[in-house]
Amino acid sequence: MIRTMAVVGTGLIGTSVGLAVSRHGVTVHLMDEDETAARTAAALGAGVLAAPAGPVDLAVLAVPPGRLGPVLAEQQLRGLARAYTDVASVKAAPERHALAGLADASSYVGGHPLAGREKSGPLAARADLFEDRSWVLTPSEATSQETLNRALETIALCGAVPVLMGSQAHDSAVALTSHVPHVVASLMAARLQHAPREAARLAGQGLRDVTRIAAGDARLWGDILQSNAAAVAGVLRELQTDLSDLLAALNELSAAPAGEPSPGLARLVDLLDRGIAGMGTIQGRGGAQAAGPVRLRVALGDRPGELARMLASVADFGIGADDVSPRSGGASGLEVELGVAPLSAEDVLRRLVRDGFEAARADRRVLTGAMP
Amino acid sequence: MIRTMAVVGTGLIGTSVGLAVSRHGVTVHLMDEDETAARTAAALGAGVLAAPAGPVDLAVLAVPPGRLGPVLAEQQLRGLARAYTDVASVKAAPERHALAGLADASSYVGGHPLAGREKSGPLAARADLFEDRSWVLTPSEATSQETLNRALETIALCGAVPVLMGSQAHDSAVALTSHVPHVVASLMAARLQHAPREAARLAGQGLRDVTRIAAGDARLWGDILQSNAAAVAGVLRELQTDLSDLLAALNELSAAPAGEPSPGLARLVDLLDRGIAGMGTIQGRGGAQAAGPVRLRVALGDRPGELARMLASVADFGIGADDVSPRSGGASGLEVELGVAPLSAEDVLRRLVRDGFEAARADRRVLTGAMP
Structure with a gap:
């Protein structure tokens, strides 16, 4: 269990981490070369300005990528924390530096939360910045399991979804x-x-x-x-x-x-x-698809506004124009197909019939409904 | 006053025009080579499928840009309308064709509503699609004032903002x-x-x-x-x-x-x-700027969470983190400046003082407040 944390660099990301984990009772020590930034983060409730008495459970280094190497080496030398991670959006070079220059590479795991805003600085920070976002960790061969677990716990406290990857692939x-x-x-x-x-x-x-x-x-x-x-x-x-x-x-x-x-x-x-x-590759969350929708067929004839009336009738079920495919029914006017979640198909059908539409499952022959 | 209209081409734009002007009592005649599309538009309430008995006041040609020339010439020959406009997103070539090929170029004015969705087809249409959007008209030298006025009235009925431009500049x-x-x-x-x-x-x-x-x-x-x-x-x-x-x-x-x-x-x-x-050139609506904000100075000290408390105190006034600039107040801890609309500055100041903050207009010397 993480009880104490240091956030080095109280910009958007560092301050948001502080806000998120503080809500869970973690004591967060805020550090920034820019005193105003650290004070702003503390004033927002992201943690305290006092230095920790001893090594904290985890230090999150949220400094610009170019500063990461020196800051990591310096803080490890000072004994700031038992484990370290960072939030830089590039991972291979920091990993190389960490493996080459650190006294103890086992206490470092690279990290990259996939969250951000077009605004920067502590005032743009939000406790929910990471919620449901991916947060990549790139453990090296040297990273200890203890270090990895502390980083994973932090990600969980921030409400994010951990993704393990190699630093090059990242x-x-x-x-x-x-x-x-x-x-x-x-x-x-x-x-x-x-x-x-x-x-x-x-x-x-x-x-x-x-x-x-x-x-x-x-x-x-x-x-x-x-x-x-x-x-x-x-x-x-x-x-x-x-x-x-x-x-x-x-x-x-x-x-x-x-x-x-x-x-x-x-x-x-x-x-x-x-x-x-x-664009197809980045839509939805990927993985297995839920069962496809049940298709209902509704006869609308050619009365003006009938489709609008039907959409109003089924709006309660979360059905919108996107779920409708029109098809001409010849002399009988417009007919539409409606994609409906399998569990609510019967309810939707009952509603349509109640509201005076002729409707049926598209895989059956006969349109039911329009009964008085 | 426009009382009758034809919409030729009942896709996203044509159907949305029909929905918008129908709300104002205009009789809209819907025409499309694709019978299902026209029936769908009618079923949504965008107009009627019946052909007009005589020339309508205005025809909106919402056909693909490549089809515009022939459709315009054909409909004018048939006498569909007293005036014509289109919605194609390119204007110079249609204007050239209209001037060259039309029996009467005075009854045509090019148009381009700056509205769209990534979806197409009548089912994506919305009556409010054009609200507060720019709608360009590109009158040629031949365009009559009567034609221009009918197009302007249509734009007004759709809730859009007309912009007159040359077709090349457009x-x-x-x-x-x-x-x-x-x-x-x-x-x-x-x-x-x-x-x-x-x-x-x-x-x-x-x-x-x-x-x-x-x-x-x-x-x-x-x-x-x-x-x-x-x-x-x-x-x-x-x-x-x-x-x-x-x-x-x-x-x-x-x-x-x-x-x-x-x-x-x-x-x-x-x-x-x-x-x-x-990006600066496309932000806001351009034109004259309102009077700048009044700047208030608030002393927060170094108590954790003070800034969050202050933001909650002034949230009623629509003031958020974006309006805050922090600055270190030396030994006295964090001080922030707050940008506030001139008319509400005094009220905000009173609220801050009521809630226990030391605050003043930044252009005055002394911080007031924190009075018991």
């Missing part, structure tokens, strides 16, 4: 899922710098979403990209190839006579299709 | 704010297509935001990009230059000895900084 993965997306957002946002005023009026949610993470601290992200430069460059080179192909296709299309079919269009649609396929 | 603007962002999202999403399973577990909100719009219909977006190919390619070429520079910097950084300063880092941070600057 760095390739975050290049793809975090570092390159940040670069892409910045590349897009940089194009807006000299945009005409009227263009800005046309900016919509799509543009805001694509660029949102570009607002992150440039100095900190420079550090992050530098420490994972090779993996980031690898992904960006592949993206560059796609971009060159796309530009060639666009040039061809803008040179082609208007309205004529052009092979450039197919190449363009191909890239868009590959993007849609790529 | 196309350059949307290349920057909509089409290139879509391409960038697709380029990023395409990288995920063959991502290892474990990488997907590290996908966070940032990646989801950057790629969200890549889910849009590939065929439709292919059409859009084709019809604005030159402007899109222009922006992408500039982005390509930044990307090449960035790759050179990353290659240099990954070759440099670890821990040594490198000019590559400065180039990297420069791009990130330019991204942050670019």
Whole structure:
């Protein structure tokens, strides 16, 4: 059981860890070279400013990635804690340094909570920042089981989901899922710098979403990209190839006579299709799927507003327009299929019939209902 | 006053227009080559399936951009409406076709509502889809004032904000704010297509935001990009230059000895900084700024949790952590500055004093409060 903890570096992540574990009765000692930051974290309730009397159970080093090596070596020398972890978003280089430079590499395990905000600093901290987020640990061959367990307990106190990975695999993965997306957002946002005023009026949610993470601290992200430069460059080179192909296709299309079919269009649609396929890999939580929905068939005829009335009828069951597929029923007008969770299918059917609709399970022949 | 309208093409946009103007008592005639789509729109309450008896006041052509020219010419020949507008996201080419091919170019004004969803089809439609969104109109020299006014009235009925622009300026603007962002999202999403399973577990909100719009219909977006190919390619070429520079910097950084300063880092941070600057152009609604906040100074000392208590005290006024800047008060512990709307500054000050804090306007010398 962890009873005492040190948080070194009271920015967004360190302060959020302090807030989260303090709620569970852990005594957290807050340390930061920037006195104002430490005082702010303490004033938020993330812990105390007093130095610990002896070694704490675990120290969380939440310092910029470039400072991690020296801080880790120094604090281990001082005997700050019995075990150490960090929160840097790159893991292979810190692990190398730890294995090479530490008196005792068994007390260190690399860590990376997959949580963040576009804001930084202790004032952006939240006790629930890590809830249900992945938190990677990258134990080395030297990491002791005791060290790993203390880190796992901290993750549990923060409400996060631990993921064990090798440090190299971690760095390739975050290049793809975090570092390159940040670069892409910045590349897009940089194009807006000299945009005409009227263009800005046309900016919509799509543009805001694509660029949102570009607002992150440039100095900190420079550090992050530098420490994972090779993996980031690898992904960006592949993206560059796609971009060159796309530009060639666009040039061809803008040179082609208007309205004529052009092979450039197919190449363009191909890239868009590959993007849609790529999104499939990050949707949902993966793993086994629940049983598919039961399909109900409802006859609506052609009375205006019937579909809206049906959606209102089944709204209680959490059924929305997304669950509806329309199909024409010939002379009898519109018919729709409704995807419904298996357990509530019978209730939904009863509700539809009560409200005057003809409805049936799609796998049965006869529509029931519309009974007076 | 518009009393009758035709919507040609009952997808997301057309059906949403029908839903929005029907609420105001306009009779909407729904037309679509796809009978199921038209029936679905009618069943949602977007209008009726019956053909109009005579010319309607306005026809909204919500067909794919590639179909616009022929549909416009055909419907004008049939005398469907007294005025026509469209919703295509590219405006210069349709305008050229209209001016060249129409019997009467005065009855057409190009339109582009800046609203959309990643979903398409009538079932994704919403009556409030356009509320408070920009809706561009691109009147040509031939457009009559009567035509322009009918389009403006439709925009008002949909709750949107009209923006008048030239068709060329519009196309350059949307290349920057909509089409290139879509391409960038697709380029990023395409990288995920063959991502290892474990990488997907590290996908966070940032990646989801950057790629969200890549889910849009590939065929439709292919059409859009084709019809604005030159402007899109222009922006992408500039982005390509930044990307090449960035790759050179990353290659240099990954070759440099670890821990040594490198000019590559400065180039990297420069791009990130330019991204942050670019985001400034699309934040807020632009135009004149309201009077700046009044700054209050609050002394918190070093009691743990004091800042959290203060935030709770002023939460009623809509003041959050974002409005707080901490500063160390030397031996007296933490002091913070609070940005407060001028009109509520006195009330906030009274609340702080009531709750036992020492507080004052930052432009005055003496902290008041903490009176028993």
